[in-house]
Amino acid sequence: MSTLGTRIGLIVVFCTSAATAQSIKADHTTLDVDVIPSSALDAARALHMSLDHASVGGNILDGMNDLASADASRYAFPNWYWHERGNPGWQPKVDQFTDWVTAHQSEYDVMQMKFCFIDDDANFTYYRDAMLALETAHPTKQFVWWTMPIETSGNQNRDAFNSAVRSYAQANDKPLYDIAAIESHDASGAPRTEGGFEAMVEAYSSDGGHLNATGRLRAAKGMWWMMARLGGWDPGGGGTGGTGGSSSGGGSSLGGTSSGGTSAGGASSGGTSAAGSSGGPASSSGDDSGCNVGGHGAPSPWLAALTLLGAAALGRRRS
Template sequence: MHFDWTFLVRMSALVLPAIMLMALHGVASAATPPASSSGGSLETLSQRRIFFGHQSVGGNILDGVKQVASAPRVVELKDPGQPVAPGTIAHAMVGENTKPESKIADFARLMDAGLAKGADVAFFKFCYIDFNGTTDTRALFEKYRATMEGLKARHPGTTFVHVTVPLTTVQRGAKAWLKELLGKPVWGISENVQRENFNQLLRKTYGGKEPLFDLAALESTSAEGTPETYELNGQTWPAMVPAYSDDGGHLNAAGQARMAKEFLAFLSALPAPAVQPPIPSHATP
C-alpha cells in the first residue's frame, strides 16, 4: 500500500502549531498565580479610618488601590476637622514638592487641626523629587523624627505609619556613558543615594518597632524577586525597577498594581487601633 507522505506533512503543519499553542497556554496558565485571596484580610480594613498625605507617586498608588476589588473606598479629604468614615482611605496633597520640610509641617498641621481624632491610622510620604545629590538627610530625618514623636505624644489614639522614600530608575546606556565621560551627572545616581541614606535611617529607627511601609524596597525588587541595583564608588545602591515606570519616577500600570497590592496587605496587617478608655463621669451627689 502506498503511504501519502505529502498528506502527513500537510497535517503536521496544521496540527503541530495547535499542539504547541495548547502547550504554551498550559504553561502560561500554570505560571499565572491564582486570584488573590486577600479579600478576607481586606475585611480588617472595613472599619479602619485611614489618612494618607502624599503628592504624585502616592496618587499613583491610590490609582492602583481603586482597581482592587473589596479595597477600601478612596476619597479626597476636604476638611481636616471632618472625621474619616470607616472603611475609607482619605487622602490629600501635603506640602510642596522639592521642599520636604513643608510636607512634615503640613502633615503635623492637619493632624493637630482635628484629623488625628478622626483617623485610626495616619501617615504621609516624601516624593523622590524632594531629594537631590546634596540633601542633608540627617538633618531632615531629625526634623521628621522630632515631629512624629510630638504627634504620637499629642495623639496617642492614632497609629502613625512611616513610609520610605520612593526611588527612580537610573540612566543607563550610551547617554549615561557619555555623561560620565564628560563629567556630567547621570540622572538618578546621586539622588538615589540620598534617598537610600534617608531610608536607612527610617529602617534603623522604626524597623520592627513601629509600622514601616518599605516602598523603596518594593520599587527596587522585581515581581520575580530580583533586586535592581547599580554600583557607585564600590558600593551597591538600589534603584527603581524600570518595568514599574514609563518616565523613570512615576508608577505605570504595572507599578501601580504591584505597590497597591503590597500597600493594602500592609494596612490589613496593622494591629487594631488602641481603644482609648472613656473618661469617667463624676456624678454630683
C-alpha cells in the first residue's frame, strides 16, 4: 500500500473506532459546564429538542433559566421545548411519548422523555422496547435514554430500573442522561446510599424528591453537557461543536420567547417554543472532526471521501 493509502486508512480506522467506542452520557462527573467551548454551546442550542416531563422536569427547566439569567450569551436555549405532560402513570407516559414523537418528529432533532420518582413501578422492558421502536422508526432523530429521578429514601425499585437502564445504555451505545447519578452524588463526587440503594443527596431537595435551587442547577448543567455532546462536542479533544442539526423552522434569538411567556432561557414549561412551532424537517447533527460521536447519525461526507481516497490509493498500488 502507498504511504498515502496507509495514512488515510489509519485515519479512517481511528475515526470510526473513536465514534463507536465513546458513548454519550451526562452524570455526576459531567457537570463542569465551564469547560464547554462557546462553539459547542452554540451547536447545542441550534439543535431543536423536546423533553416530555412533569414536576422534576420543571425543576430542571428552572435550573436552565437560572443559568441563562446569569449568562444568556452562554446558556440561552431558544430551541428547547419542555413538554409538560403531567403524571398519568408510567405506561401512559411511554405511550404518549410515542404518540408525541409520531406527531412532532419533523420539528425536532433530539427527543427525550423522563419518568418521575413516583413511577417506581415502571417496567424496563416496556420502556426499552418503546425506545428501540422509536429509534427504528425515526433513524435521523436522536433519542436520549434516562434513568429515573430518585428520592432521599425508599429507592429499591428505582435502583433496579436505573441499573437496568445504565447497563443497557452502556452495552448498546445509547445516549444516557443519568439524573439518578446526578442526584445521588454530593459536590465532591461521593455517593449517598440509604438502605443499600442510591439516594438523593439531602442538600438537593427540600421535600425529599423535588429539586431545590442547588439540585436543579446540577441537573441543568447535566442537560447542557448532554446537548453539547449531541451537537458534536468531544471533551476528549475531537470536535468542538460543529453546526449541529436544526429544524428548518429555525429558532428565535438568544434568550428566546415562548408563546406562554418570556424566559431568560427560552421556552417555559407551559408554552410552545420556537422549535415547537416550526414545521420543517429536521437535520442530523454532526461535529467539527467529521467523525460521528457515539455512533449516532450517518458517516460524514469527509469520512466517506477519505475512505474512497484510501481505496483509490490502495488500488493504484496493487495495479
